[in-house]
Amino acid sequence: MSQPPQKKVVEKFLHDPEFLKVISRRNAIAYSLTVIMLFCYFVFVLLLAYDPALLARPTGNSTLGIPLGIGVIIIACILTGIYVFWANKYYDAQLKELKARLGDEAAKEADHE
Amino acid sequence: MNTTIGQTHTISILFFLGFVLITLGITYWAARKTRTTSEFYAADRSVTGLQNGLALAGDFMSAASFLGIAGLVATGGYNGLIYSVGYLVGWPIVMFLIAEPLRNLGKYTFADVVAHRLKKRPVRAAAALSSIITVVIYLIAQMVGAGSLIKLLFGLPFELALVGVGALMIAYVIFGGMLATTWVQIIKAVLLLGGATILTILVLYHFGWSYNALFAQVIKTTGGPKLLQPHLSLSVATSPLDVVSLSLSLMFGTAGLPHILMRFYTVPDAKEARKSVFFATGFISYFYILTFTIGYGAAALVAPKLLLAVEKGGLTSNMAAPLLAEILGGSPFLGFLSAVAFATILAVVAGLTLAGASAISHDLYEGVFRKEEPTEQSGKEEVRVAKIATIVLGVLAVVLGLSFKNVNVAFMVGLAFAVAASANFPALLMSVFWKKFTTNGAVASIMTGLILSVILIVLSPTVWVNVFQAGVDPSLISPAPFPMKSPAIFSMSAAFAVGILVSIIKPEKQAQENFDTELLRTYTGLGAE
Numbered sequence: 340m341s342q343p344p345q346k347k348v349v350e351k352f353l354h355d356p357e358f359l360k361v362i363s364r365r366n367a368i369a370y371s372l373t374v375i376m377l378f379c380y381f382v383f384v385l386l387l388a389y390d391p392a393l394l395a396r397p398t399g400n401s402t403l404g405i406p407l408g409i410g411v412i413i414i415a416c417i418l419t420g421i422y423v424f425w426a427n428k429y430y431d432a433q434l435k436e437l438k439a440r441l442g443d444e445a446a447k448e449a450d451h452e
Numbered sequence: 453m454n455t456t457i458g459q460t461h462t463i464s465i466l467f468f469l470g471f472v473l474i475t476l477g478i479t480y481w482a483a484r485k486t487r488t489t490s491e492f493y494a495a496d497r498s499v500t501g502l503q504n505g506l507a508l509a510g511d512f513m514s515a516a517s518f519l520g521i522a523g524l525v526a527t528g529g530y531n532g533l534i535y536s537v538g539y540l541v542g543w544p545i546v547m548f549l550i551a552e553p554l555r556n557l558g559k560y561t562f563a564d565v566v567a568h569r570l571k572k573r574p575v576r577a578a579a580a581l582s583s584i585i586t587v588v589i590y591l592i593a594q595m596v597g598a599g600s601l602i603k604l605l606f607g608l609p610f611e612l613a614l615v616g617v618g619a620l621m622i623a624y625v626i627f628g629g630m631l632a633t634t635w636v637q638i639i640k641a642v643l644l645l646g647g648a649t650i651l652t653i654l655v656l657y658h659f660g661w662s663y664n665a666l667f668a669q670v671i672k673t674t675g676g677p678k679l680l681q682p683h684l685s686l687s688v689a690t691s692p693l694d695v696v697s698l699s700l701s702l703m704f705g706t707a708g709l710p711h712i713l714m715r716f717y718t719v720p721d722a723k724e725a726r727k728s729v730f731f732a733t734g735f736i737s738y739f740y741i742l743t744f745t746i747g748y749g750a751a752a753l754v755a756p757k758l759l760l761a762v763e764k765g766g767l768t769s770n771m772a773a774p775l776l777a778e779i780l781g782g783s784p785f786l787g788f789l790s791a792v793a794f795a796t797i798l799a800v801v802a803g804l805t806l807a808g809a810s811a812i813s814h815d816l817y818e819g820v821f822r823k824e825e826p827t828e829q830s831g832k833e834e835v836r837v838a839k840i841a842t843i844v845l846g847v848l849a850v851v852l853g854l855s856f857k858n859v860n861v862a863f864m865v866g867l868a869f870a871v872a873a874s875a876n877f878p879a880l881l882m883s884v885f886w887k888k889f890t891t892n893g894a895v896a897s898i899m900t901g902l903i904l905s906v907i908l909i910v911l912s913p914t915v916w917v918n919v920f921q922a923g924v925d926p927s928l929i930s931p932a933p934f935p936m937k938s939p940a941i942f943s944m945s946a947a948f949a950v951g952i953l954v955s956i957i958k959p960e961k962q963a964q965e966n967f968d969t970e971l972l973r974t975y976t977g978l979g980a981e
Contacts, residue, residue: 362975380537391682397677402682419543423727423729
């Protein structure tokens with residue numbers, strides 16, 4: 340179990356332009372996916388609440404609402420898949436590199452003092 | 453046709469005994485690896501992403517959701533799908549907003565995360581209270597469901613069934629801790645997914661692999677396309693606004709359930725935590741598509757009269773899936789599925805009890821009452837407290853299960869989600885994302901969400917009319933003061949608003965100063981345990 344990062348290390352990371360770029364890209368992706376999920380789900384919910392007749396429209400023996408509901412479930416799977424693929428493949432590698440570089444630099448600075 | 457449901461099947465007893473023997477064997481193996489706090493609460497962080505994904509799915513796919521949603525689709529049609537979609541869309545939210553901070557900041561419970569940069573004692577006390585209440589409500593739902601199902605499926609008396617479930621789950625948790633609980637969940641998840649897959653294949657085979665033929669038969673059996681159309685049913689919601697409120701609590705409740713959040717500490721790092729959410733989302737979606745097919749299969753093939761005939765004790769149409777299994781697979785398959793349902797209940801209550809015991813021992817005993825710094829000795833003491841708490845909760849669950857015998861199971865699960873979405877989720881989110889959040893803000897937010905959601909539910913038609921005035925002459929019934937069934941749209945918003953307001957009125961310098969350190973740990977896992 341590692342110790343909590345010291346104040347100096349924290350400053351080092353939070354003032355490093357590369358680190359800030361990596362985490363703001365992570366947030367841009369995670370928050371956009373959140374917004375897409377909320378949008379799809381609440382379009383479905385609002386239709387359900389305020390225009391159920393539209394969802395009850397028949398398509399074959401089924402109704403429009405059934406593929407839409409299943410569609411929301413599938414979209415949820417795809418969105419989580421996109422995020423885990425991106426994060427585990429690119430984001431983690433970038434973080435690892437940054438941790439190694441900034442950790443080394445912080446250790447060297449500590450030696451100088 | 454006649455059904456053999458309610459009779460004791462040799463085959464289900466054999467399957468069930470097999471399950472009990474294997475899981476007790478696992479518990480015996482796990483007991484030797486369950487000594488320290490990290491081993492007891494978090495399986496020493498040794499669980500892989502795939503294993504944890506299955507265990508998360510196992511925690512989520514309760515007997516209430518298997519039999520309940522299939523039954524809801526069979527009798528209420530489209531309404532069942534509303535629940536499935538709502539329960540599922542919480543998972544992407546957990547993935548994008550909660551999973552990484554939770555894994556990187558916390559130790560054993562979600563209260564660790566809320567309290568991370570705030571004053572530990574008050575925040576832990578409030579978070580422990582709301583965790584325990586959420587867990588106990590969920591536990592009552594599962595126990596009542598367990599007793600009724602076992603009575604229906606095996607013909608055992610309700611009381612005996614509850615005591616058996618209570619004793620087995622206590623054994624899993626106190627001897628095997630999180631490691632045994634995780635493996636019980638994994639085995640049960642595989643059995644449940646397997647059983648539901650076979651039943652779905654039987655349904656689709658019967659209809660020549662065509663959903664169109666299945667829906668045609670649903671229309672024919674039930675005398676119209678009503679089951680395929682969304683319709684605002686009073687059993688689900690009283691108004692369009694109520695539908696939105698229900699949807700909010702289904703979506704955000706998942707991100708506030710203590711037994712689900714606790715699972716993120718069993719994996720070694722954020723990468724495995726992400727993988728586990730991905731696998732869980734996949735398994736749960738697959739499972740909901742199966743229950744949807746099974747539900748419509750039952751609507752098409754089981755005589756409507758029979759569906760309603762076996763309905764008892766608040767378990768609306770829970771027998772749809774077992775009845776269908778018997779029609780399509782004969783009584784051996786029914787026996788197998790009954791054993792799987794029993795195993796499902798056992799696994800879910802074990803996970804819940806462990807989460808409740810952790811809130812008592814880790815959040816209350818260690819976080820609030822003990823004053824000294826933690827040592828190896830105090831860790832042992834903490835595990836001992838957790839084991840005592842497990843026994844107390846186990847006994848309490850049996851007693852509450854017996855006294856709430858007639859409560860509606862789906863309602864209790866809905867209540868747990870509403871409380872989780874209102875009391876736990878807002879404080880968790882604000883603590884991680886908002887620099888100016890304060891100790892007082894956290895406590896106020898948790899208490900507002902908790903108290904308001906419970907009060908509004910008591911004032912809702914479900915309790916005010918259906919419970920308080922059960923059996924009263926319809927013309928004399930006083931209408932519910934709160935006209936909706938789901939309080940989340942008000943109680944969750946109020947929890948956010950009060951948390952923000954209290955934090956702005958009195959800023960907390962220390963909490964803001966700690967934010968940068970927390971931020972780094974949130975993203976990189978530096979300093980994570």
